[in-house]
Amino acid sequence: MTLHAVYPGSFDPLHNGHLDIIERSSRLVGALTVAVLHNPLKDTARLGVETRLGILREMTADFENVSVETFEGLLIDYVRRRGAHAVVKSIRNAADFEYEAQMAHLNRQLGGGLETLFLLAAPAWSFVSSTRVKELWRYGADVSGLVPGATLKALAKPSR
Numbered sequence: 221m222t223l224h225a226v227y228p229g230s231f232d233p234l235h236n237g238h239l240d241i242i243e244r245s246s247r248l249v250g251a252l253t254v255a256v257l258h259n260p261l262k263d264t265a266r267l268g269v270e271t272r273l274g275i276l277r278e279m280t281a282d283f284e285n286v287s288v289e290t291f292e293g294l295l296i297d298y299v300r301r302r303g304a305h306a307v308v309k310s311i312r313n314a315a316d317f318e319y320e321a322q323m324a325h326l327n328r329q330l331g332g333g334l335e336t337l338f339l340l341a342a343p344a345w346s347f348v349s350s351t352r353v354k355e356l357w358r359y360g361a362d363v364s365g366l367v368p369g370a371t372l373k374a375l376a377k378p379s380r
């Protein structure tokens with residue numbers, strides 16, 4: 221059986237920590253779908269969903285077993301619809317662990333045994349989050365060491 225895993229997130233914006241998880245998890249599973257959460261009724265993201273998809277597609281173009289999609293609603297429903305077997309998540313610190321453990325337990329209980337596979341964030345990226353990247357960018361800091369070029373380009377554009 222080919223293990224098909226889903227790596228879900230807002231990716232608003234994609235940063236180097238995300239890319240590291242995509243690269244590492246794609247080596248462990250047969251197929252990896254990066255799933256971008258989109259709430260069309262309440263889209264408060266800094267970057268529009270099409271922009272986030274575009275960045276991810278550009279940055280994963282060389283990974284043969286990685287695809288990029290968007291999803292709405294509950295993750296367990298999306299994973300079931302796609303016939304995927306597991307979810308991939310990253311843990312940077314104890315706060316992530318608390319939050320992600322709760323999500324993983326709920327998703328396993330409500331998702332018919334859906335398992336979450338956790339990868340520890342690489343030390344180099346363990347302090348990077350999309351929230352911090354956006355804050356730094358807003359105040360004019362140089363975030364080029366934290367995000368790929370495609371993200372920098374998108375942040376620099378006035379449109380979403």
Ligand code: PNS
Binds near residue numbers: 228229296326
């Ligand atoms: O990058 P983020 O914002 O940390 O990603 C969070 C995400 C998208 C993985 C999470 O919010 C999610 O799974 N949302 C879909 C709604 C859902 O299934 N909630 C689960 C409650 S247990």
